[in-house]
Amino acid sequence: MEFIPVNQPLLDGNEKKYLNQCIDTGWISSEGNFVKQFEEMMAARCDRQYGIAVSNGSVALDAAITALGITKGDEVILPTFTIISCAAAIVRAGALPVVVDADPVTWNIDVQQIEAKITPFTKAIMIVHIYGLPVDIDPILELAAKYGLLIIEDAAEMHGQTYKGLPCGSFGDISTFSFYPNKHITTGEGGMIVTNSPHLAEKCRSLRNLCFQPQKRFVHEELGWNMRMSNLQAALGVAQLERLDTFVQRKRKMGELYNNLLADMASIQLPLPQTDYANNIYWVYGIVLKDLLPFDAEAVMKKLADYQIGTRPFFWCMHQQPVFQKMGLFAGVSCPVAENLARRGFYIPSGLALTEQQIQQVSDALHEVLQ
Known part of the structure; x- marks a missing residue:
């Protein structure tokens, strides 16, 4: 009996064609044209103005948290039932993760329990869509407006999903995706940040590229990461997103x-x-x-x-x-x-x-x- 893996991606579209283009032209680093194309396609798919491609979904959360200015003394509400990347990004920023139980039917965060977790130190709510159904977002957006909170939307598992007809990845201040091989769209490893804020987009682009400065490249005012996506990865992403x-x-x-x-x-x-x-x-x-x-x-x-x-x-x-x-x-x-x-x-x-x-x-x- 042949083993059935829990996941196997489908790579029978334009993946080879676009990868060959990268190899033939020599553009295999993060400087290639497929990166920009993938960012623009993903942003458009999410009804967002800006897309920032990064090396994986976990660092997308790190950059999002940092760009929003979440730091020591802040609290961020999130579901306890999620991947560790969500809480780790909060902890690494010096902030405090405050967890909420799951809904027994949808397996998403129990929206009814969120408001009781809000304190004067709460700065943001992290929406994490789990497994196949999105979180019931409207009540959370109402809480954010009521208490002046930021919204981080982790849509890592929601490629192509909608909430009341609107694309997941279009809600809140900033949204993130993962392109790990088990996702609907894969780049092998990879992630994306999408937002409508030019300030947040610029900040995330800087953070993914070691915070190099345009005029004085090797003089650093801030610490960032090398979380760039390669042109090879983006080529896969474009081919996948087409389908x-x-x-x-x-x-x-x-x-x-x-x-x-x-x-x-x-x-x-x-x-x-x-x-x-x-x-x-x-x-x-x-x-x-x-x-x-x-x-x-x-x-x-x-x-x-x-x-x-x-x-x-x-x-x-x-x-x-x-x-x-x-x-x-x-x-x-x-x-x-x-x-x-x-x-x-x-x-x-x-x-x-x-x-x-x-x-x-x-x-x-x-x-x-x-x-």
């Missing part, structure tokens, strides 16, 4: 097929197909084991590995990360919904290259393992 609508359609069909094949399994919670503000794009196809099963996600994942099925665990909660606990963060914090998702949730193969036959094979294995 984003097709990719989203393909992902939704895969999600629907899984929904149909797994509908008879009363022991698992499947992803919510839609809300009143969005349809799921199934970035990954997540499963949560219900309480009636006497084992956790780790046990099921090990059994599926015996069937040659690749899986990944759900995110581990930020407030239970050992690295943050060693720093004295999150003492006494409890987020029961997210804690349950972290222990009883995992996702199954759902990459763009996945075939219907492989989806059937995954379904058959799940039925046998969970009988």
Whole structure:
């Protein structure tokens, strides 16, 4: 039986053609034309004025936090159920991450719990869209307006997704994306910052390029990073972005097929197909084991590995990360919904290259393992 990886990207468009152009012209560094083209295409896709390509989605958050002036003494509200990059960017800036529990149905931040977390030190709310459905954004924008807060939108998993018809990546002061191989659009490694603020765009461009100065290149007033995206990566991004609508359609069909094949399994919670503000794009196809099963996600994942099925665990909660606990963060914090998702949730193969036959094979294995 052939192994089915949890993700395999689809690279059968213009990727080779554009990469060959980079090689033939010699433009393989961050100076090539594909970088600017990718930035402009991504910004337009998000209804944003500016795009700043960077080396990955994690440093996109670092630059966004720094550009917004978030620093020591500030607090930033974010979901506890997310990738560590979100909290790490806040901590590295010297600010304090304040976590909120997850919604048990959408797996996104529980919007109803946010306002109680706001203090005089709160400077921003970080919206993080999780797995396939966007956060319910309007109530958060209302809170931001009410309390004068900044909004950082992490849309790393939401390529092509919309909220009430508006593109994810178009909300708040600044938004970020990741182009890791498991995303709808991949550049291998890579990220993007999008914004409508010329000041923030200029600041992020400087931060990604070691804060070189135009007139005195090697005289530095500030510290930045080398987080540039190469022309080779951007060439991949342009080719991928050309087919984003097709990719989203393909992902939704895969999600629907899984929904149909797994509908008879009363022991698992499947992803919510839609809300009143969005349809799921199934970035990954997540499963949560219900309480009636006497084992956790780790046990099921090990059994599926015996069937040659690749899986990944759900995110581990930020407030239970050992690295943050060693720093004295999150003492006494409890987020029961997210804690349950972290222990009883995992996702199954759902990459763009996945075939219907492989989806059937995954379904058959799940039925046998969970009988």
